[in-house]
Amino acid sequence: MFLVFLxxxxxxxxxxxAHLGYFRDEFVVRRRWLSESEYAELIALCQFLPGPASSQVGMAIGIKRAGLRGALAAWCGFTLPSALLMILFALGLMRWGQALPADALHGMKLVAVAVVAQAVWGMARMFxxxxVHLALALVSALLMIVWPQALMQVGVILLGAGVGLLLRRSSTVIGETGLAIALPKRYGGWALSIFFALLLALPLVAAWSGDExxxxxxxxxxxxxLVFGGGHVVLPLLQAEVVAPGWMSASDFLAGYGAAQAVPGPLFTFSAFLGAAMAVGPGGWLGGTGCLFAIFLPSFLLVVGVLPFWAQVRRHALIQSALAGVNGAVVGLLLAALYNPLWTSSVRDWRDIALVLAAIAALMWAKLPPWLVVLALGFGGFAMAFFSI
Structure with a gap:
C-alpha cells in the first residue's frame, strides 16, 4: 500500500x-481494488467532508484494502514526496532567499494568482x-474582503449551510450506497469524538496557556x-492564520504557495512549508512536520468517523442541501482570496497582468502541467525585469 501510493x-x-483521475486508473482500471460504483461512492463521501478530497479518497482506499494501517500507509506514501520538497524549499528560502532573483520569486506568486483564478472559475461552474448560489458566493466574497478575519470565514461557511437548509428540496432523491467497508461503528464514534474534542479544546488551551x-x-x-471545496480553499484560511498575526510575510507566503503548484501530491503539504519557514514555533523540519500532521489529522479522523455511518448519512436530503450551500460559500471564500492577498500583493502593473493572463491560458486552454507553468513564469518574471520590458 505504501509503495503504490508513494x-x-x-x-x-x-x-x-487530476489526482482522482490517477486514482481511478490505478485502483479501478488496473488493480481492480474497487468497482466503478464503489469509487464513485468514495468521491461522494470525500466531497461531503471538509478536507483535501484526494487525500481522503486515498485514506478510504487504504481502509478498504488494509484497515487503519492501510490508511496510514496510503497517506504517508502519497504525502511524503511533496512534503519533503516543500520543507526543503522553505529551508532554501530562509537560507538563500536573498540570493534568489526577486523577480523569479515574483513570477511564482503570479502563478498562484493564475491557479486560484482557474480554481474559482471551475468551482463556480460546478457549484x-x-x-441563489451565485449570489451567496458574491456575498461571501464581499464579507471576507470587508472583514478578513478567521472568525468571519467560519461565519461564511455557517451562512452557506443555513441558506442551503432554507432552500432544501424535499423531492431530492439520494440513491442507495454500493460501498461496503468493514469498519466497526465504535471506531467511527471514537474518531468523531476525538475530532470534535480537539476542535473545541485546542482554542481554549491556546488561549489559556499563551504558548505559541x-x-x-x-x-x-x-x-x-473547515476547508470545504478542495485544496485551494485552504489558502484564505491559512493566510488569515499565518500572515495576519505576523508569523510570516505575505511575500514568503505567496512564494511558497506558488512553489506548491510545481510539486506532485496534495496541496495541503503547503502547510509543511509554512511550519518550516514561520518566524514562530520550532521551524525547520520539526515545525514543518508538526504543521503537516496538524492539518491532515482532521481529515483522517473524519474519514474513519464517517465511513461506518455513510450509508445512512448520505440518504438525508437535508445534509445534501446544506452541503450545496456550503459549496457556494467556499467559492466566495476563494474569490476573496483571489483579490486579497493574491492580486493586491502580486500584480503591480500591465506586465504582471500579461503574465497572469498567459498563465491562465496555459493552464485552462493549453492544458500545460502546473509545474511547467511555474518554471515558465519564474523565468518570465526574471526576463521582463532583466530586459526592462
Missing part, C-alpha cells in the same frame, strides 16, 4: 481533480449553477477542519 505521490501532478506552539497547532488543525 509512486502516485511522486507522479500525480495537477491538483485534486454556482443556480442564481499550542496556537500553531490550533490554527492548522482548525484550518484542516
Amino acid at each position: 509512486r502516485l505521490g511522486l507522479t500525480s501532478f495537477g491538483g485534486p481533480i 454556482c449553477r443556480e442564481p 506552539n499550542a496556537r500553531i497547532l490550533d490554527a492548522f488543525y482548525r484550518a484542516g477542519s
Whole structure:
C-alpha cells in the first residue's frame, strides 16, 4: 500500500481533480481494488467532508484494502514526496532567499494568482449553477474582503449551510450506497469524538496557556477542519492564520504557495512549508512536520468517523442541501482570496497582468502541467525585469 501510493505521490501532478483521475486508473482500471460504483461512492463521501478530497479518497482506499494501517500507509506514501520538497524549499528560502532573483520569486506568486483564478472559475461552474448560489458566493466574497478575519470565514461557511437548509428540496432523491467497508461503528464514534474534542479544546488551551506552539497547532488543525471545496480553499484560511498575526510575510507566503503548484501530491503539504519557514514555533523540519500532521489529522479522523455511518448519512436530503450551500460559500471564500492577498500583493502593473493572463491560458486552454507553468513564469518574471520590458 505504501509503495503504490508513494509512486502516485511522486507522479500525480495537477491538483485534486487530476489526482482522482490517477486514482481511478490505478485502483479501478488496473488493480481492480474497487468497482466503478464503489469509487464513485468514495468521491461522494470525500466531497461531503471538509478536507483535501484526494487525500481522503486515498485514506478510504487504504481502509478498504488494509484497515487503519492501510490508511496510514496510503497517506504517508502519497504525502511524503511533496512534503519533503516543500520543507526543503522553505529551508532554501530562509537560507538563500536573498540570493534568489526577486523577480523569479515574483513570477511564482503570479502563478498562484493564475491557479486560484482557474480554481474559482471551475468551482463556480460546478457549484454556482443556480442564481441563489451565485449570489451567496458574491456575498461571501464581499464579507471576507470587508472583514478578513478567521472568525468571519467560519461565519461564511455557517451562512452557506443555513441558506442551503432554507432552500432544501424535499423531492431530492439520494440513491442507495454500493460501498461496503468493514469498519466497526465504535471506531467511527471514537474518531468523531476525538475530532470534535480537539476542535473545541485546542482554542481554549491556546488561549489559556499563551504558548505559541499550542496556537500553531490550533490554527492548522482548525484550518484542516473547515476547508470545504478542495485544496485551494485552504489558502484564505491559512493566510488569515499565518500572515495576519505576523508569523510570516505575505511575500514568503505567496512564494511558497506558488512553489506548491510545481510539486506532485496534495496541496495541503503547503502547510509543511509554512511550519518550516514561520518566524514562530520550532521551524525547520520539526515545525514543518508538526504543521503537516496538524492539518491532515482532521481529515483522517473524519474519514474513519464517517465511513461506518455513510450509508445512512448520505440518504438525508437535508445534509445534501446544506452541503450545496456550503459549496457556494467556499467559492466566495476563494474569490476573496483571489483579490486579497493574491492580486493586491502580486500584480503591480500591465506586465504582471500579461503574465497572469498567459498563465491562465496555459493552464485552462493549453492544458500545460502546473509545474511547467511555474518554471515558465519564474523565468518570465526574471526576463521582463532583466530586459526592462
